[in-house]
Amino acid sequence: MTDGMTDGMDQPAGPSPVPEPSGVDLARVALRAAKEQARARGAAAQQKKQARRGGLRSGARADGRDPLPLGAAINRLITERGWEAPAAVGGVMGRWPQMVGPEVAQHCEPQRYDEDARVLTVRCDSTAWATQLRLLAPQLVARLNADLGHGTVKMIKVLGPGGPARRYGALRSPGSTGPGDTYG
Numbered sequence: 001m002t003d004g005m006t007d008g009m010d011q012p013a014g015p016s017p018v019p020e021p022s023g024v025d026l027a028r029v030a031l032r033a034a035k036e037q038a039r040a041r042g043a044a045a046q047q048k049k050q051a052r053r054g055g056l057r058s059g060a061r062a063d064g065r066d067p068l069p070l071g072a073a074i075n076r077l078i079t080e081r082g083w084e085a086p087a088a089v090g091g092v093m094g095r096w097p098q099m100v101g102p103e104v105a106q107h108c109e110p111q112r113y114d115e116d117a118r119v120l121t122v123r124c125d126s127t128a129w130a131t132q133l134r135l136l137a138p139q140l141v142a143r144l145n146a147d148l149g150h151g152t153v154k155m156i157k158v159l160g161p162g163g164p165a166r167r168y169g170a171l172r173s174p175g176s177t178g179p180g181d182t183y184g
Contacts, residue, residue: 024151032082088148089113089120099143108133111159118154120144123162130160 046064068076078087093113097105107129111121124130133140137156144153 028082028084032080035080086113086115088152089115092144092148099147100140104129104133104136108158113153118152119157120153120155121157121159123159125161127160130158133158 078084090113092099093110096110100108107126108122108124111123113120122133124133133156137158141153141156145151
């Protein structure tokens, strides 16, 4: 079975193996490590230089203590932390009506993005719109990847409407989930 359960044999159900980073992810990790090493070497050299000069001094030339514009500081933080893909997908969620059109955006809205699985989850307000969005999913994935970079979104998971709150009472059939059986 594929869900991690045993199929009658005496094999324990273990955690699924974590995929090794490859391609762009591996390059991103290597770049981040190289930047951290270079920053550490630069900080050590700067401390030596300051110790020789007799402490911290301000000068006419730019150094690491100079203020940055807000946009540059945020871009630097996003790059250092490796938040490029989540930030880009967050931007798409803000531009959702322009990406899919006003009619689709009125009935379907993005809920979350799973960076590890590269899955965008979208909730629709009716099962008819959920079906329509499932049919449009390949074109939408291609459009998102063209905007965000190849492979950023691998799949769109479409959810139907949530349905009304479940009420439990005396006249409830055992094993049923109530009125939620017909939703989603």
